[in-house]
């Protein structure tokens with residue numbers, strides 16, 4: 001019998017540090033994992049961090065500092081900053097409210113046409129920029145089909161009211177998805193418990209439902225705020241005299257060729273964006289009381305009382321029909337000479353896009369998106385795997401840096417790219433001399449006419465969503481599955497390929513779909529990167545809108561939507577929508 | 590993958606320190622554990638929740654790295670070898686079957702990782718499925734099988750790679766009681782037959798006793814006691830072990846003679862000799878461990894008198910809670926004669942089987 005009682009207490013700072021180092025070195029033991037990590041870090045460093053840093057540096061030059069003081073002192077710019085915040089807050093409030101309403105009706109109220117409402121709520125994800133704004137102008141502008149045609153008023157929709165409307169319609173989906181997910185995860189037993197204790201419906205809503213959803217509501221609000229202040233397309237079309245930071249940045253670059261001024265304004269825009277991102281990331285996610293992975297025990301109770309049901313139905317249906325009307329306008333506009341002026345049916349707009357001048361943009365954009373999509377999808381899953389499953393120094397930093405790709409307004413990223421990639425990147429090595437690491441990616445004589453830079457931006461803007469859905473999927477998968485694989489002798493890469501990736505296939509698919517849709521519809525980040533050799537559809541749409549050729553713009557939009565829908569179908573078939581494992585995973589094994 | 594290998598596993602002064610999950614400070618999950626497991630031994634790590642069993646197992650498997658100390662397999666230091674190169678296979682509590690693969694592919698998984706030829710994979714998988722009573726179920730998906738079958742697949746998947754060491758983390762705790770007993774004896778038979786060194790984690794002492802060649806009782810990251818099941822049960826070294834393995838009564842006594850291993854004590858009015866886990870001195874106050882089946886009730890007025898507070902008829906035995914002064918004791922009678930069935934409130938004499946008494950330090 002061997003007895004051991006060695007209760008010496010050796011609290012060991014040295015031991016702790018050694019452990020950290022050991023854990024860090026551990027990642028080197030698997031060469032493939034190590035290579036993967038190095039590639040990811042290099043990619044994030046070059047394509048996300050470097051441009052942001054360059055942009056901030058540009059704003060801190062002497063000239064930049066001077067501009068900075070001028071701007072903060074000038075009433076014009078103060079108004080612009082004020083406008084931006086005002087618009088951001090309004091859109092955040094309206095979008096969150098709308099998202100909440102639709103989600104609540106979807107999850108908690110017994111009404112017809114739910115499926116339709118759901119699909120319509122998702123449509124904005126694949127909507128090209130300018131589409132909603134332009135259609136709204138046609139419907140509610142000075143000569144609007146509804147404002148003038150039906151109500152007989154010459155309504156000036158340009159400005160804050162119009163902007164709030166179109167931005168809300170463009171972004172409420174974020175809040176809808178977020179809150180719908182949370183409401184579905186709410187344990188119905190809570191409702192039942194509250195009912196048992198004698199609470200009325202209204203009381204439950206007030207004292208149980210809403211408090212549980214506070215983190216979701218706050219999170220949606222913040223996300224919408226960031227999206228709204230970063231948006232460029234809508235203020236360009238709808239802003240009128242109401243200037244915001246993003247349009248000012250655009251004018252600085254495109255009209256005044258003043259990169260420094262743009263960088264200074266970008267930093268002013270970057271501050272609230274990053275602040276909100278950090279708050280969202282570290283505060284909201286901590287205080288969440290709803291466990292989204294938790295399994296509700298039972299089916300949620302649906303409101304059936306007619307006084308709750310029908311008013312909510314009416315509002316939700318009104319919103320749904322409104323959105324349908326907007327997209328209907330786009331569709332109709334693409335098939336008529338000049339909608340509301342000359343309603344003669346025509347295919348000339350489609351001819352322009354498919355066979356004429358627009359065909360180049362259509363092909364280029366689709367091609368570049370097709371290149372970016374798989375890279376973004378795989379990269380997203382790889383980073384998710386590293387972040388969610390591996391221990392290494394800088395794991396949180398990697399996640400954070402990757403998320404910056406979307407947290408930072410697109411215009412800012414674009415300026416960063418102009419600053420970093422406008423010259424070839426070279427390093428001077430002893431003996432060998434100067435080596436070109438990266439060729440010139442933007443501007444005239446750029447590599448592949450700027451296409452390389454555009455693909456990078458597509459990837460950078462898409463990876464964050466893939467990362468999040470990958471992490472969410474991984475958190476649902478028992479880590480012992482991967483450990484089982486490793487314990488049977490498979491290495492990290494084989495485990496990822498044979499076990500992890502098949503199991504997170506639905507997340508991979510949604511990452512791919514998102515990446516493709518995002519790439520096809522993005523505007524703010526690539527608007528400074530297009531060259532005469534590389535035409536991008538969203539930019540062409542802007543051209544057509546600015547020149548009043550709405551028919552062409554709408555035809556672009558319709559075709560763009562069709563391409564995205566077809567791509568979603570192809571991806572769903574190619575990747576498969578299920579992991580073949582749903583049943584067991586639901587069983588919790 | 591080397592069935593011909595011995596599989597001697599040695600832990601040398603192994604510790605694992607985790608940073609506290611929330612905030613500062615650290616947790617000593619495993620604290621200076623040393624073990625030598627000879628080839629083919631079935632060793633169980635037993636202890637209450639949070640005592641470091643799983644962490645020890647994960648250190649052996651390589652999913653955690655020791656903060657200090659070494660782990661050796663057949664004299665080679667494997668402390669820093671990645672888990673996929675350790676020649677060990679782990680059976681998980683959740684079975685961890687790959688839900689997107691058939692049973693056949695699950696079992697073949699490790700062989701494919703080792704690039705075994707197709708023909709040989711087929712042969713070996715069929716053989717092990719046969720061995721585990723899973724013949725003909727190869728094309729099923731894990732979710733189409735019962736818990737017991739899934740557990741068998743998990744075992745087959747680990748056995749087929751012929752590891753030098755098999756590791757189990759509470760593999761039976763998701764099964765219902767009957768199946769647990771059945772799987773227990775299957776695992777035991779299989780391990781005896783294949784003679785694979787096995788380390789098994791459980792917090793179920795009956796399971797540990799039934800399976801093991803040797804049991805390691807852990808407490809707060811340290812090894813409290815190590816020995817064969819019978820030894821641990823009959824000669825626990827501390828109250829903690831005595832309480833954790835089975836049930837125990839502790840009675841105070843005084844040492845009246847010490848003769849080598851045998852200690853004489855006065856207990857319940859009798860002079861008797863007993864074994865001890867330490868060397869007491871004459872006149873010491875000690876605690877005597879008496880298992881419930883070592884105590885007996887007799888309608889005898891000359892014995893110390895106790896009152897029956899509760900009697901539970903369980904079929905194979907009767908359990909009594911009796912009061913002796915301030916102490917509440919548990920007595921289990923398996924005597925089938927009906928005159929030995931007593932009732933609540935009855936006053937009876939208490940005696941014990943001398944061979945079952947074991948001495949611990951008092952307090």
Ligand SMILES: Nc1ncnc2c1ncn2[C@@H]1O[C@H](COP(=O)(O)OP(=O)(O)OP(=O)(O)O)[C@@H](O)[C@H]1O
Nearest residue numbers: 607608610616618637638639640641642643644792
């Ligand atoms: N990854 C970790 N990080 C921090 N602390 C940990 C970690 N894993 C385990 N611990 C802590 O180490 C101690 C031992 O945990 P371990 O899982 O080994 O216990 P166990 O004996 O297996 O318990 P159980 O019977 O509940 O499974 C516990 O206090 C636990 O909280």
Ligand SMILES: [Mg+2]
Nearest residue numbers: 642643644758
């Ligand atoms: Mg455990």
